[in-house]
Amino acid sequence: MKLWGGRFQKETDALVEAFNASIDFDKRLYAEDIRGSMAHCRMLAACGIISRAEAELIIEGLHEIKAEIERGEFVFSAAMEDIHMHVEKRLIELIGPVGGKLHTARSRNDQVALDLHMYVKKEILATAALIKNLQETLLETAAAHQDVIMPGYTHLQRAQPVLFAHHLLAYFWQLQRDRTRFLESYQRADWMPLGAGALAGTTFPINREMVAEELGFKQLYENSMDAVSDRDFVVEFLANASLLMTHLSRLSEDLILWNSQEFGFVELDDAFTTGSSIMPQKKNPDVTELVRGKTGRVYGHLLALLTVLKGLPLTYNKDLQEDKEGLFDTADTIKMSLTLYAAMLRTLRVNREKMYAAAAGDFASATDLADYLVRKGLPFREAHAVVGRLVAWCIAEKRSLPELTVSELQVHSPLFTEEALPLLTPEAVVAARASRGGTAAAAVAEQLQKAKQALAE
Ligand code: ARG
Numbered sequence: 303m304k305l306w307g308g309r310f311q312k313e314t315d316a317l318v319e320a321f322n323a324s325i326d327f328d329k330r331l332y333a334e335d336i337r338g339s340m341a342h343c344r345m346l347a348a349c350g351i352i353s354r355a356e357a358e359l360i361i362e363g364l365h366e367i368k369a370e371i372e373r374g375e376f377v378f379s380a381a382m383e384d385i386h387m388h389v390e391k392r393l394i395e396l397i398g399p400v401g402g403k404l405h406t407a408r409s410r411n412d413q414v415a416l417d418l419h420m421y422v423k424k425e426i427l428a429t430a431a432l433i434k435n436l437q438e439t440l441l442e443t444a445a446a447h448q449d450v451i452m453p454g455y456t457h458l459q460r461a462q463p464v465l466f467a468h469h470l471l472a473y474f475w476q477l478q479r480d481r482t483r484f485l486e487s488y489q490r491a492d493w494m495p496l497g498a499g500a501l502a503g504t505t506f507p508i509n510r511e512m513v514a515e516e517l518g519f520k521q522l523y524e525n526s527m528d529a530v531s532d533r534d535f536v537v538e539f540l541a542n543a544s545l546l547m548t549h550l551s552r553l554s555e556d557l558i559l560w561n562s563q564e565f566g567f568v569e570l571d572d573a574f575t576t577g578s579s580i581m582p583q584k585k586n587p588d589v590t591e592l593v594r595g596k597t598g599r600v601y602g603h604l605l606a607l608l609t610v611l612k613g614l615p616l617t618y619n620k621d622l623q624e625d626k627e628g629l630f631d632t633a634d635t636i637k638m639s640l641t642l643y644a645a646m647l648r649t650l651r652v653n654r655e656k657m658y659a660a661a662a663g664d665f666a667s668a669t670d671l672a673d674y675l676v677r678k679g680l681p682f683r684e685a686h687a688v689v690g691r692l693v694a695w696c697i698a699e700k701r702s703l704p705e706l707t708v709s710e711l712q713v714h715s716p717l718f719t720e721e722a723l724p725l726l727t728p729e730a731v732v733a734a735r736a737s738r739g740g741t742a743a744a745a746v747a748e749q750l751q752k753a754k755q756a757l758a759e
Contacts, residue, residue: 304381305387305390305391314381319380319381319383320380322383322620323380323381323382323383323384324383324384324385324623324626325378325379325380325382325383325384325385325388326378326380327626327627327630328384328385328414328417328626329371329378329385329388330421330630331385331414331417331418331421331626332368332371332385332389333368334416334417334418334420334421334424335385335386335389335413335417336364336367336368336389337420337517338413338416338417338420338496338517339360339364339389339404339413340361340364341496341512341513341516341517342404342407342408342496342513343357343360343361343364343404344357344361344512344516345508345509345512345513345516346403346404346406346407346506346508348509348512349506349507349508349509349512350507351406351407351506351507351508352403352406356400356403359397359400359401360393360397360400360401360403360404362397363393363396363397363401364389364393366396367389367392367393367396370392376388376392384410384414384623385417386410386413386414386417387410390402390404390405406506407497407499407504407505407506407508408496408499408504409498409499409500409501409530411498411499411500411501411530411617411618412495412496412497412498412499412500412526412529412530413496414622415495415496415498415529415530415532416494416495416496416517418533418535418536418625418626418629419491419492419493419494419495419519419535420517421629422491422535422536422539422629423488423491423492425539425633426484426485426487426488426491426539427488428633428637429484429543429546429633429636429637429640430481430484430485432636432637432640432641432644433477433480433481433484433546433640434481434757435640435641435644436477436640436643436644436647437474437477437478437481437753437757438644438757439643439644439647439648440470440471440473440474440477440647441471441474441750441753441754441757442648443470443647443648443650444466444467444468444470444471444474444746444750445467445750447465447466447467447470447652447654448465448467448743448746448747448750449465449743450465450466450467450652450654450657450658451463451464451465451466451654451657451658451661451728451729451732452464452465452466452469452567452657452658452660452661453657453660453661453664453666454468454469454741460660460661460664460665460666461666462666462669462731462735462741463661463662463666463667463728463731463732463741464732464741465732465741465743465746466652466654466657467746467750468741468746468749469556471746471749471750471753473549473552473553474753475753476549476552477546477549478753478756480542480545480546480549483542483545484539484542484546487535487538487539487542489520490534490535490538491535491538491539492519492520492521493519493520493521493522493523493529493532493535494510494513494514494517494519494521494522494523495523495529495530495532496510496513497510497513497522497526497529498523498526498527498529498530499526500530500617500618501526501527501530501616501617501618502526502527503526510522527616527617530617530618531614531616531617531618531622533607533611533622533625536607536625536629537604537607537608537611539629539632539633540600540603540604540607540628540629540632541604543600543604543632543633543635543636544597544600544601544604546636547593547596547597547600547601547635547636547639548597550593550594550597550639550640550643551593551594551597553590553643554590554591554593554594555594557570557587557590558587558590558591558594561587561590565656565660566653566656567652567653567656567657567660568650568651568652568653569650569651569653570585570587570589570590570646570649570650571646571649571650571651572585573649574587574589574642574645574646574649575587575588575589576588589642589646590646593639593642593643596635596639599631599632599635600632600635600636602628603628603629603631603632604628606624606628607624607625607628607629610622610624610625658728661728662702662704662727662728663702664702664703665693665696665702665703666703666728666731667703667704667725667726667727667728667730667731668689668692668693668703669731670725670726670730670731670734671685671689671692671703671711671722671725671726672685672686672688672689673685673734674718674721674722674725675688675689675715675717675718678717679717680715680717688714688715689714691714692711692714695713695714703726704726704727706723706726708720708722708723711723
């Protein structure tokens with residue numbers, strides 16, 4: 303017999319039962335569901351809606367159900383639809399008809415909203431802690447390689463040399479924005495929906511503030527219809543997760559390139575790579591590729607929920623049950639990715655010679671040569687053209703900038719003197735970029751300080 307079976311004359315079709323049920327995935331909400339029910343029950347007693355003795359029985363029963371679930375003894379079945387029905391049905395089995403009083407002044411519509419709010423709040427904090435852990439790893443790796451020079455790229459073409467630490471710290475700041483973005487969204491997940499009833503409120507003299515207080519909610523939904531319809535906080539979580547995955551995916555791409563034989567800048571540890579079933583020599587960066595690949599499903603979950611919500615009339619519609627699987631999968635995916643990335647970066651080996659050779663062997667100092675001519679009085683646009691012709695000459699002659707002599711430079715502009723030569727090394731190019739936020743050692747050291755402060759705040 304269904305808990306809502308009163309007005310029905312037929313059994314539910316078996317296919318409908320299977321199609322309608324959410325228990326396979328929403329059983330993950332059991333702890334939130336039971337905690338919310340306990341708070342609701344205490345409030346009902348405090349307001350004189352049920353007796354103290356009844357509340358005690360109900361709460362004891364709920365403790366027992368939680369223990370049964372955690373011992374793996376609880377029996378789940380599609381016939382009971384979702385976690386809310388399972389708990390209530392079992393409660394009545396355990397303590398008798400008084401268990402049926404728990405659902406007074408409540409609907410599954412405000413109940414599921416409450417559970418989801420509690421879940422999202424928990425996941426925001428867990429995610430922020432894992433982002434912080436990865437930020438710390440990036441900071442440590444950057445601090446340990448403060449003198450390593452590598453090519454910086456635009457268009458994936460060598461552009462100007464940078465410190466490896468500078469490159470890593472760029473990701474630190476992306477994650478800083480991600481972490482604070484998650485934490486800022488917490489305030490909107492922190493609205494308490496219970497007491498909305500099915501949609502319009504309840505006829506019982508409830509105390510919503512009391513429930514909010516017990517469950518640690520900052521504020522109440524002021525509109526019962528909004529309370530049972532709102533999934534904005536889930537959308538925000540998915541959007542924040544999407545941007546986080548964008549950043550991890552870009553980091554993945556950098557690591558995959560650097561770890562390739564063609565670059566050889568870093569080597570991922572054996573423990574974080576896998577082999578090939580056919581090619582014995584292979585050591586593949588699967589973790590980074592999977593993080594890049596899983597970005598797709600996280601974006602998909604965001605778009606799926608936006609599509610579910612679009613055009614949905616107020617208030618609760620069963621469509622909203624589709625909010626959960628994507629959310630759970632997203633929370634799992636980002637937590638796993640963040641955890642793996644921190645562990646993987648800690649074991650990363652850095653090949654400073656390869657990085658340096660790539661930064662030195664090219665035209666990475668071309669901008670600095672042009673800047674030199676500017677300091678000698680040439681307008682930048684003309685200086686750009688002079689150095690452009692110099693580079694073309696070098697390419698034809700198979701020469702690199704750092705090996706040029708003054709006389710070779712002077713063929714292209716009489717403004718070049720001996721002073722120009724030391725500007726051509728990667729060290730000089732890096733050191734020259736001392737502007738705030740630039741790649742010079744002192745600027746990066748200052749940035750490291752700022753990053754540490756940002757983590758401490
Ligand atoms: N399993 C449902 C969900 O996840 C719970 C709420 C159901 N409410 C209802 N009136 N059918 O959305």
